[in-house]
Every structure is written in C-alpha cells, then in structure tokens.
Amino acid sequence: MxxxxxxxxxxxxxxxxxxxxxxxxxxxxxxxxxxxxxxxxxxxxxxxxxxxxxxxxxxxxxxxxxxxxxxxxxxxxxxxxxxxxxxxxxxxxxxxxxxxxxxxxxxxxxxxxxxxDFGKGVYTPPATRPQERLPFLRATINSFLVNFLILDIVEATIKLIPGVGDPFGGSIFFADLPFPTRYLVSTTIHTLTGIAFVAGFGMVYDLITLFSVAFLSHSPSSWPPVMDNPWAAQSLHEFWAKRWHQLLRQTFLVFGGIPGRKIGGNIGLVLGTFLASGFFHECTILAMGREWDSRVPLFFLVQGGSVIGERIWRKTTGRRVGGFLGRLWVYFDIILLGQPLVDAWHRRGLGGGMVIPPKLSPARIILIPAIRKLMA
Structure with a gap:
C-alpha cells in the first residue's frame, strides 16, 4: 500500500x-x-x-x-x-x-x-535535547533510563495492590473502605497508571530514537519529543491536540473524524474523532478474551463533548480556557472523570500484565526487597 x-x-x-x-x-x-x-x-x-x-x-x-x-x-x-x-x-x-x-x-x-501531506497541522513539540548527534544520543540515553526506572517502580507498585495487580484484574474502587479513603486510593491508582503510560510511551520512543539516530543515521531533528509535558496542560484542547502524543491522530480521523465531519461538520469531526478513539481502545482489549465495557468509549465521547464546551465558552465569553482554573478543569476531566476508564482496564487485567520482565526489574530485584527488609 x-x-x-x-x-x-x-x-x-x-x-x-x-x-x-x-x-x-x-x-x-x-x-x-x-x-x-x-x-x-x-x-x-x-x-x-x-x-x-x-x-x-x-x-x-x-x-x-x-x-x-x-x-x-x-x-x-x-x-x-x-x-x-x-x-x-x-x-x-x-x-x-x-x-x-x-x-x-x-x-x-x-x-x-x-x-x-496528512501531517499538516500536526503539533510538533519543541526540541528539548541538543541537536548535535552525540549530545543528542547522550540525552536520549538518560531519558530512556529515567523513563525505564519510573515505569519499573510504578508497575511494581501497582502489582502490589490487592486485586489490581492480579492478571485476572480487580477494581480500583475498594468497596470495604470508607468513602473518602476509597476515592483517595482510587485516585492514587489512577494517577500511578497515568504516570506509567507517560513513562512507557517515553521509554519506547527513546529506544526507537536511539536505534534510528545511532544505527540508521537519522537526523536528531527527525525525532522530536513524542509528548509535551501533558501535566502542564491548561485546557482539554491543549491536552489532546498538543500535550498528549499525536501518534494515532490520523488513525482516529480515518475511523471517526473524517466521516463525522461529513455528517455533522466541525462538531461531528470532534465527536467522531473521540468516539473512534474510544472504540479503538475498547475493541482492542477484546483480543485478550475480555468482556465489553462501555465506560471506555463513553469516557472519550465525554472528552469530545468537553472540548466542544471549551469552544462554546470561548465564543460566549471571548476568552480561552486557561490559567490555573483551566488546569484544574483538565485535572477534573482526566483524573476524576477518567477513573471509570482506568477501572474498566484494571478490572480486565491491565495492572497484572507483564510490562518489564521481573529479571530486568531493579524495583523487584533491589528496591522492594530492601523496603521490606527495612520494614521488618
């Protein structure tokens, strides 16, 4: 093709x-x-x-x-x-x-x-590493090691949580805990999962970047950052269109955005793109033999509605969503409204899946045994 x-x-x-x-x-x-x-x-x-x-x-x-x-x-x-x-x-x-x-x-x-041509308009994060080859490779190695250690520690921690760390899955909401503690625990697990995603994307991208620049002689400028600090987003539009990775942008446009625009214009474009993302993330988990969970596509559809809401806010007030309140809005949508999404994944074994083999895990070989020994 x-x-x-x-x-x-x-x-x-x-x-x-x-x-x-x-x-x-x-x-x-x-x-x-x-x-x-x-x-x-x-x-x-x-x-x-x-x-x-x-x-x-x-x-x-x-x-x-x-x-x-x-x-x-x-x-x-x-x-x-x-x-x-x-x-x-x-x-x-x-x-x-x-x-x-x-x-x-x-x-x-x-x-x-x-x-x-299909990449016109795609946001490219600014370079954060030196553009000379050797300094770029050193910076990428350092980034890979940091992302690897973060992912390893977070993954090992999640696997210690009862139920959630089981290969067959478990809920992030513990019904036997009182209300405040239950949601403090679920928010912690949800945030750890988000950190694992960000570090995992960075680790894999760093590894591919190292191979391409060191062995295929690609230019450092051919490998701009894959993300732009998503934790700093001050609006959902900024989060999804700039801060989060754009690797699947064209995929979601093909599956939902382009057909949605033909049906409902710009609103159809936004809702179709996010709905395609929801079905994409849910249909793929069927390959693991798990049951369907509508909370996954529903979360992404709500995100599309929230992005449209930001546009309505801008047209109504003349001001963009941003600043400290904008960041709180992003955290509300991603960290609070996103918990049913992550719960749907963990109930079906996300936390129990092997990401870093135990024999390659410093956290499970050194860190966790050392902490247990100190506690004992």
Missing part, C-alpha cells in the same frame, strides 16, 4: 488490496491474547484505509506530484533546517535502496506524518 500510494493511477488497485489488508491484520492479531498487538492491528487497518482512499496518492509537503521528490519527507517539513540537521537531506543507505523503497518504508513507519 505504501508503495502503491506513491505511484500514479493506482487508486483502484489500492481499493482492491484493502480487503486483504484488513482481513489478514484481524486474523494475525486476534489469534493471540495480546492487547498491544491488537492495538497495532487497528493502526494497520486505519493506515490501510487512509492509503487506499487517497485518490491522488500521498504527497510530501511541497510535492505537487506523488513520487517526484527524492529527499526524505522530514526535509520538506517547515523548520527542518536546524543546527546539526544536514543529514536529513539524505537517507542512510540511499545508494543501496531504490527511491520507491525508501519512500515506501518512510511512509509505512510515519505515524505523525511529519513532512507528509
């Missing part, structure tokens, strides 16, 4: 290939009880639909005809001429691989669409 979409007059061929892509993706993913594989399955399907329906192909930014630009797409992105960015004009192994294969691979692995 990625090859064909860069070739002229292939629209019909891509439409005919699409059913095979969808069926084989579902078959290979739903034969294993693995949430992450099922997540990737739906990403593949979304990308396949997008490539199949792109009537004139996928263009690099600034490219008038698909397949005519020889430089990488990231070189076409505005602002790519940063210090230390000279290598972005060429690809590693560019003399070994034909241009069509280079383009197909680049498009295949592009999630945010940096430098591609």
């Amino acid at each position: 990625s090859y064909l979409v860069r070739r002229p007059d292939t629209h019909l061929i891509r439409l005919l290939v699409l059913p095979t892509l969808i069926s084989t993706s579902l078959h290979s993913s739903y034969n294993v009880f693995n949430w992450a594989v099922a997540l990737f399955c739906f990403v593949l399907i979304g990308k396949g639909i997008d490539l199949a329906l792109a009537r004139t192909g996928r263009h690099k930014q600034g490219e008038s005809v698909a397949g005519t630009m020889s430089t990488p797409a990231i070189a076409a992105k505005e602002g790519s001429d940063a210090p230390g960015d000279a290598s972005v004009k060429e690809r590693q192994c560019s003399t070994l691989l034909p241009l069509w294969l280079q383009d197909a691979l680049e498009l295949m692995f592009s999630m945010r669409g940096l430098g591609w």
Whole structure:
C-alpha cells in the first residue's frame, strides 16, 4: 500500500488490496491474547484505509506530484533546517535502496506524518535535547533510563495492590473502605497508571530514537519529543491536540473524524474523532478474551463533548480556557472523570500484565526487597 500510494493511477488497485489488508491484520492479531498487538492491528487497518482512499496518492509537503521528490519527507517539513540537521537531506543507505523503497518504508513507519501531506497541522513539540548527534544520543540515553526506572517502580507498585495487580484484574474502587479513603486510593491508582503510560510511551520512543539516530543515521531533528509535558496542560484542547502524543491522530480521523465531519461538520469531526478513539481502545482489549465495557468509549465521547464546551465558552465569553482554573478543569476531566476508564482496564487485567520482565526489574530485584527488609 505504501508503495502503491506513491505511484500514479493506482487508486483502484489500492481499493482492491484493502480487503486483504484488513482481513489478514484481524486474523494475525486476534489469534493471540495480546492487547498491544491488537492495538497495532487497528493502526494497520486505519493506515490501510487512509492509503487506499487517497485518490491522488500521498504527497510530501511541497510535492505537487506523488513520487517526484527524492529527499526524505522530514526535509520538506517547515523548520527542518536546524543546527546539526544536514543529514536529513539524505537517507542512510540511499545508494543501496531504490527511491520507491525508501519512500515506501518512510511512509509505512510515519505515524505523525511529519513532512507528509496528512501531517499538516500536526503539533510538533519543541526540541528539548541538543541537536548535535552525540549530545543528542547522550540525552536520549538518560531519558530512556529515567523513563525505564519510573515505569519499573510504578508497575511494581501497582502489582502490589490487592486485586489490581492480579492478571485476572480487580477494581480500583475498594468497596470495604470508607468513602473518602476509597476515592483517595482510587485516585492514587489512577494517577500511578497515568504516570506509567507517560513513562512507557517515553521509554519506547527513546529506544526507537536511539536505534534510528545511532544505527540508521537519522537526523536528531527527525525525532522530536513524542509528548509535551501533558501535566502542564491548561485546557482539554491543549491536552489532546498538543500535550498528549499525536501518534494515532490520523488513525482516529480515518475511523471517526473524517466521516463525522461529513455528517455533522466541525462538531461531528470532534465527536467522531473521540468516539473512534474510544472504540479503538475498547475493541482492542477484546483480543485478550475480555468482556465489553462501555465506560471506555463513553469516557472519550465525554472528552469530545468537553472540548466542544471549551469552544462554546470561548465564543460566549471571548476568552480561552486557561490559567490555573483551566488546569484544574483538565485535572477534573482526566483524573476524576477518567477513573471509570482506568477501572474498566484494571478490572480486565491491565495492572497484572507483564510490562518489564521481573529479571530486568531493579524495583523487584533491589528496591522492594530492601523496603521490606527495612520494614521488618
């Protein structure tokens, strides 16, 4: 698909290939009880639909005809001429691989669409690391180690919580606790889960970045941060459109945003995108053999409604949601209203799943035994 979409007059061929892509993706993913594989399955399907329906192909930014630009797409992105960015004009192994294969691979692995037509308007977090290769690699190694340790400590802590840390799952709401304590505990578990998600995204992204820059000679500017400190968001629009990762933006637009806009304009675009996100996160857990839980798509639909509410507030008052009150609003929506979402996941075994193998876990090898010894 990625090859064909860069070739002229292939629209019909891509439409005919699409059913095979969808069926084989579902078959290979739903034969294993693995949430992450099922997540990737739906990403593949979304990308396949997008490539199949792109009537004139996928263009690099600034490219008038698909397949005519020889430089990488990231070189076409505005602002790519940063210090230390000279290598972005060429690809590693560019003399070994034909241009069509280079383009197909680049498009295949592009999630945010940096430098591609479908990536126009995607927010890219500002660089937080040196753009010279060696300092960049050192900073990325440090970031990887920090994210790894945070994720390890949080995961090990969650696995100590009765029920929640069980592979078969358990609720974050403990009915035998009094009301204030019950929700203090659930809020703590919910926040720890959020920290694990942020650290996990960062850890995996750092690892891929290290491989790409160190061994594939990618430019550091080709790997901007995956998130922009989501804890600092002062509105839900800022949180979802800028602070949170944009890796699945195109997936949700394909599944819900674009059809929603055709049905209901901009409101349909927002609600369709968030509803697609909800069904995406819920359908994938069926690959683990778990039951359906409507609280997951409902949470994301409420988030879409809240984002629309922010637009109404701005049009009514002339002021954007922001500042300290805006941050409280974000925390209310994500930390309080998000607890049923996380409870739905933990009830079905999220906390008991293995993320970091025990033999590679400093928290379980050193930290937890040391704390237990001190307590004893």
